[in-house]
Amino acid sequence: MTSLLLALGDVEGFERDQARLELTGGIVSYISASSFIHGPGFAYFRKRLRDFCDDIYVIDLGGQRRGSRRTANVFQQIKTPVAITVAVRDPGTEQPRAGRVHYVDWSDGARGEKLARLAGVKTVGGIPFERGPTGATEPFHPEIEAPTRTGRY
Numbered sequence: 001m002t003s004l005l006l007a008l009g010d011v012e013g014f015e016r017d018q019a020r021l022e023l024t025g026g027i028v029s030y031i032s033a034s035s036f037i038h039g040p041g042f043a044y045f046r047k048r049l050r051d052f053c054d055d056i057y058v059i060d061l062g063g064q065r066r067g068s069r070r071t072a073n074v075f076q077q078i079k080t081p082v083a084i085t086v087a088v089r090d091p092g093t094e095q096p097r098a099g100r101v102h103y104v105d106w107s108d109g110a111r112g113e114k115l116a117r118l119a120g121v122k123t124v125g126g127i128p129f130e131r132g133p134t135g136a137t138e139p140f141h142p143e144i145e146a147p148t149r150t151g152r153y
Contacts, residue, residue: 018052025091028053034060034083036140037103043137049087050099050136057086057124058132058140061114062107072111074118081107086124101132101140 021028036042037060049056063073063081075082087099104127106114121127132140 018048021052021089025089027086027088029084029086031082031084034062034081037083038139038141046138046140047136049085050101051097052089053087053099054090054097055088055102056099056132056140057088057102057127057129058104059084059118059127060103060105060107060141062105064107071107072109072114074111074114076111084118098134101134102129103132103140103142104129105141 036045037058060083061074061081062071063075063078064071066079071081073079073082089097102124106117109117130142132138132142
């Protein structure tokens with residue numbers, strides 16, 4: 001339930017920011033549950049980001065503290081995996097856009113290692129991003145396929 005609540009807050013925040021950036025362009029950056037990267041329930045949100053933005057940078061920090069494949073979370077009290085998203089809209093481009101997704105998986109490593117890696121970032125050019133899928137509702141993660149017609153992976 002925490003993932004859903006965080007992601008719904010992201011959608012509302014994006015709606016508010018979208019109105020401000022419509023004409024001038026700019027950057028929207030936020031930290032959220034990473035479930036929107038691949039979750040079928042967030043396909044529409046991914047489509048909205050791709051349609052509105054020119055470039056979408058996703059840093060998947062992991063942090064799954066439940067289940068069999070646990071990873072350290074940068075937030076000590078959070079059990080839900082998190083991601084940092086930076087969405088860029090260039091001014092003067094007509095809609096809809098075909099936002100390019102740039103993804104990096106930084107889920108491995110201890111909390112301190114992740115924080116040090118983040119502290120070392122000066123520009124997005126210094127991060128080894130992979131290109132994400134291009135389909136409107138496809139996951140942002142390059143290795144995860146889109147759900148089938150039944151909604152299952």
